[in-house]
Amino acid sequence: MNVMESQAPVSTLPIYHRSIDWDAFYRRYPVPDVFEKTRWRWSADQIRAFQNEQFLDLMKVGWENGFYRRRWSAAGIEPGDIKSIDDIAKLPTFDSDDIKKDQEANPPFGLINGDVRERLKTEPTKVQTSGGTTGKPRPTMYGPIDWEMNGLTMARVQYICGLRPGDIIQIPHTCSLGNAGWCCYKAAHDYLGALPLTTGTGVVTSSRRQIEIAREWGTNVWYVRPEYSTQLAKVARDELNFDLRELKTKFLGCGLGPDTDGAFAKQIEDLWGCPVYDMYGTHEIGMGSFECQAKSGMHFMEDCTFFEIVDTETEKPLPDGTIGNMVCTILFRRSMPVIRFNLRDLTKIVATDRCSCGSCFRRMQKMLGRSDTMVRIRGVSIWPQACLPAIKSDARTTGEWLCVAERKVRDGVVRDEMTVKVEVRNDAPGWDGLQEHVVRRLHSDLGITLGVELVPEDALMEWSNRGREGKPKRILDKRYDKT
Numbered sequence: 001m002n003v004m005e006s007q008a009p010v011s012t013l014p015i016y017h018r019s020i021d022w023d024a025f026y027r028r029y030p031v032p033d034v035f036e037k038t039r040w041r042w043s044a045d046q047i048r049a050f051q052n053e054q055f056l057d058l059m060k061v062g063w064e065n066g067f068y069r070r071r072w073s074a075a076g077i078e079p080g081d082i083k084s085i086d087d088i089a090k091l092p093t094f095d096s097d098d099i100k101k102d103q104e105a106n107p108p109f110g111l112i113n114g115d116v117r118e119r120l121k122t123e124p125t126k127v128q129t130s131g132g133t134t135g136k137p138r139p140t141m142y143g144p145i146d147w148e149m150n151g152l153t154m155a156r157v158q159y160i161c162g163l164r165p166g167d168i169i170q171i172p173h174t175c176s177l178g179n180a181g182w183c184c185y186k187a188a189h190d191y192l193g194a195l196p197l198t199t200g201t202g203v204v205t206s207s208r209r210q211i212e213i214a215r216e217w218g219t220n221v222w223y224v225r226p227e228y229s230t231q232l233a234k235v236a237r238d239e240l241n242f243d244l245r246e247l248k249t250k251f252l253g254c255g256l257g258p259d260t261d262g263a264f265a266k267q268i269e270d271l272w273g274c275p276v277y278d279m280y281g282t283h284e285i286g287m288g289s290f291e292c293q294a295k296s297g298m299h300f301m302e303d304c305t306f307f308e309i310v311d312t313e314t315e316k317p318l319p320d321g322t323i324g325n326m327v328c329t330i331l332f333r334r335s336m337p338v339i340r341f342n343l344r345d346l347t348k349i350v351a352t353d354r355c356s357c358g359s360c361f362r363r364m365q366k367m368l369g370r371s372d373t374m375v376r377i378r379g380v381s382i383w384p385q386a387c388l389p390a391i392k393s394d395a396r397t398t399g400e401w402l403c404v405a406e407r408k409v410r411d412g413v414v415r416d417e418m419t420v421k422v423e424v425r426n427d428a429p430g431w432d433g434l435q436e437h438v439v440r441r442l443h444s445d446l447g448i449t450l451g452v453e454l455v456p457e458d459a460l461m462e463w464s465n466r467g468r469e470g471k472p473k474r475i476l477d478k479r480y481d482k483t
């Protein structure tokens, strides 16, 4: 008898790789290449039937969760009221404020995350939060299936976009409490035979070093924040006298935000000489929607998530083609169930038919911005992120902007005004006509005349967060300041 076969004690530890029935898991949620040939091509009816089956299982989990049980009971819902996914709109929605309140009342993780310490005895658990630098982070717990799906859904998206075994993907996101870096690392490493270069943000690995690594090691795919991709191009040009197009990159995966006319994507594509595919997700929902290579809207990841678009005021579901808030139900999540989560991100459904890529997974328009950062100026609703196409419409800008709302009093008359500060590139040939152009374009996009102030490159660095964790801040509302 050799040493290996001697009587070893049986482990009672919650070992991750024994916590999932892998064959059953991959039958339920196929790996990228199998997915692309099968599930991705299902008809709308097949998708709906599969969503319904998962939803009914999820409802049982919801009723056992203190957060949902209280909310649903308070709304007068009883377990028998929800007979299929067609009844989903009977359930109340919730948003990030409700999670915050739950976690304040039931610290530290809230009823929504269940008894984390108890569950840890039998189930490996990972926690992620929003990547933002302001406010208290909201923890989201991931059990083994939840965590694995985080990587698997990203892997499917990267595969659809063209990532293949042998590729080298650079990931300038820090693997921290933020989710993006982890998802992409798992996708490349665990599922796609691609080498993940987890370089972290520009704070961890300088932009110059990021580019040197890419050149020396042969990076040919990037998963990167869009603002940072433009910063990398600038550093390559100014500090290394290097044109990023020489990297011969296959594609960039980016969360582009409200790039509704594609100008931002076009700018990055010109700098890098390759396609940019838009991807949308949050730590609460994981990978939500994404562009395929046909780039004709963003497909929802329909076989594991159910999306609705609802009215921003009444929260009633809206017909396709109408702009509203995105509401999301994650059909597989168990540690922190997500059932009718209102993301307060605005979009609309643009296509329900089969895409030229072969998929019937419905498509949404690119994000229009967050409804809760909306400001009303003289009766007009403005989403600061909706300024993006105007800012990008002139190549002399750096693409960075900040909306400043102020309350002015003249002769006793109160008037709210908004000025959009726009960064101009140092190497711009001149500022002639730029300010007037942006004013005109903003008026045509938003239906209101806003002030435009041109500022030098990097003047908005404090808000734009380039190369750091956290999304850029686009609005400074000074109207209610005491000072």
Ligand SMILES: [Zn+2]
Pocket: 292, 293, 294, 295, 299, 355, 356, 357, 358, 359
């Ligand atoms: Zn498609």
